[in-house]
Amino acid sequence: MKEPSSPQISRAMSAVVGLGGAVALTVLLVSAGAHTSLPKPAPPPGAVSAATARAKVVGRGVTLVSESVDLPYDSLFFVGPGSDVMNANCTACHSASMVTNQPALTVEDWKAEVDKMRGVYKASVTDDDAPGILTYLSAMSLMTAALNSPARPASAGSRSSDGTTSTK
Amino acid sequence: MILQRTRPPLLETPMAVFDKHLFTPNDRFFVRWHWADIPTSIDVAAFRLNIRGHVGRSLSLTLAELLAMPRVEMAAVNQCSGNSRGLFQPRVAGGQWAHGAMGNAKWVGVSLRYLLDLAGVRPGATEVRFAGLDEPLVAGAPDFAKSLAVDHARDGEVMVAFLMNGEQLPLLNGFPLRLIVPGWYSTYWVKMLSEIEVLDKPDIGYWMAKAYRVPDMPGANVAPGAKGYRTVPISRMTPRSWITNIADGARLPAQHKLSVGGIALGGDAGVAKVEISGDGGRSWTEARLGADSGKYSFRRFDGVLSGFPAGRRTLMARCTSNAGIAQSMTPNWNPGGFMRGCVEKTEVVIG
Numbered sequence: 001m002k003e004p005s006s007p008q009i010s011r012a013m014s015a016v017v018g019l020g021g022a023v024a025l026t027v028l029l030v031s032a033g034a035h036t037s038l039p040k041p042a043p044p045p046g047a048v049s050a051a052t053a054r055a056k057v058v059g060r061g062v063t064l065v066s067e068s069v070d071l072p073y074d075s076l077f078f079v080g081p082g083s084d085v086m087n088a089n090c091t092a093c094h095s096a097s098m099v100t101n102q103p104a105l106t107v108e109d110w111k112a113e114v115d116k117m118r119g120v121y122k123a124s125v126t127d128d129d130a131p132g133i134l135t136y137l138s139a140m141s142l143m144t145a146a147l148n149s150p151a152r153p154a155s156a157g158s159r160s161s162d163g164t165t166s167t168k
Numbered sequence: 169m170i171l172q173r174t175r176p177p178l179l180e181t182p183m184a185v186f187d188k189h190l191f192t193p194n195d196r197f198f199v200r201w202h203w204a205d206i207p208t209s210i211d212v213a214a215f216r217l218n219i220r221g222h223v224g225r226s227l228s229l230t231l232a233e234l235l236a237m238p239r240v241e242m243a244a245v246n247q248c249s250g251n252s253r254g255l256f257q258p259r260v261a262g263g264q265w266a267h268g269a270m271g272n273a274k275w276v277g278v279s280l281r282y283l284l285d286l287a288g289v290r291p292g293a294t295e296v297r298f299a300g301l302d303e304p305l306v307a308g309a310p311d312f313a314k315s316l317a318v319d320h321a322r323d324g325e326v327m328v329a330f331l332m333n334g335e336q337l338p339l340l341n342g343f344p345l346r347l348i349v350p351g352w353y354s355t356y357w358v359k360m361l362s363e364i365e366v367l368d369k370p371d372i373g374y375w376m377a378k379a380y381r382v383p384d385m386p387g388a389n390v391a392p393g394a395k396g397y398r399t400v401p402i403s404r405m406t407p408r409s410w411i412t413n414i415a416d417g418a419r420l421p422a423q424h425k426l427s428v429g430g431i432a433l434g435g436d437a438g439v440a441k442v443e444i445s446g447d448g449g450r451s452w453t454e455a456r457l458g459a460d461s462g463k464y465s466f467r468r469f470d471g472v473l474s475g476f477p478a479g480r481r482t483l484m485a486r487c488t489s490n491a492g493i494a495q496s497m498t499p500n501w502n503p504g505g506f507m508r509g510c511v512e513k514t515e516v517v518i519g
Binding site for chain 2: 067068072093094099102105119123
């Protein structure tokens, strides 16, 4: 394995643990123990060697040193009825949390997002899968609206005093 | 850090950090990436910065060559276009940031003007486009690239930075090189900068022509649901201020005098004054400003409010920039959740 990652990433990884609860709470589609995890994939062949990671460039009092980080593997997945189509299509490019952190959006808002992912960002979502994604997202937003009523911005919501907890 | 998203990373700086540090520590600096294919290692010996396009001669510069060039230094705030998007009402889609998608740092690097002059910008050049090493995971998706007008790119302030607060940049903040566009939103501050392309026609790429566009109105403000208005690429930041020594929702003991402090940003014009209020904006007291680190930096403010009967109180800070622009008392709104700039409220309970 590579060197320990930056403090930022370490903090991110510890925050991920907390996020698991948040996702389960937000989605609220199945019972406890809802989120699953997958093992972190092995580093690809030819990953940067320790020797390369130590290379330096020096000039006029400034030294730049080769750098590498381990980005945390995201072990959070969509849960509940209809989640298969979400996990098959959405998490290839981004975390489930990007979706579950969204406020309650209308069906039209979600359709615009799905259309953007397909049309602009070239997500390989088939015509067969698109309706299931929209159904899941709409159901999630109904749940979010119910949980957040009366409205209070999630991002300004509960945080520990040191500000290290995440999201809703 | 507050984790907004693991992949691609979105990390938000907690407000408590801004109370302790006028210059945001590198390992507490907010992180935002568009695409998940981010190089997780950078070999400084192999890295090249390419300058090409409508120039006299294309360049492929090593980091050693950049370190040998004349340097410039500047303090500047890097703020996400969507900072505070999570506070928009009605809510909008996108990264649900509170106020921590920003940071202030001392940047050292080479002036972009120096680099462009080295390559020789040819007559007829219109814009300069910037791209980094990150790439989309999916073929055909638009690679992230942003452009500035040639005159802006050559204004002597835009720089290619290799030091952030005296150290090399963290990889997630763009190591080894980041474009610094003082006074402008972070979308232009391209990370892992590897390509500078001089164009002789307008950039019609997705990230300029379709994304990061705002209503062409003061404060980018439109009514929710409005249609048919003209949009322009997001550009200059506006004045903002935040009370950082008292958290929103805090319960405070009954007291006659209350110290209120925080940070202010003049947008692209420096901080002229900051006023504070303990009665929801009915009366204002001018705060004392801290050291001036330049017109693009955060500036500390501190003041004392007196006469606090027990009960719920709304604390506020209002920044006026050196361009004479004061923060609005009412929130602006647009569907992208960009450019929030209103006076923020810190609700407290006294006694």
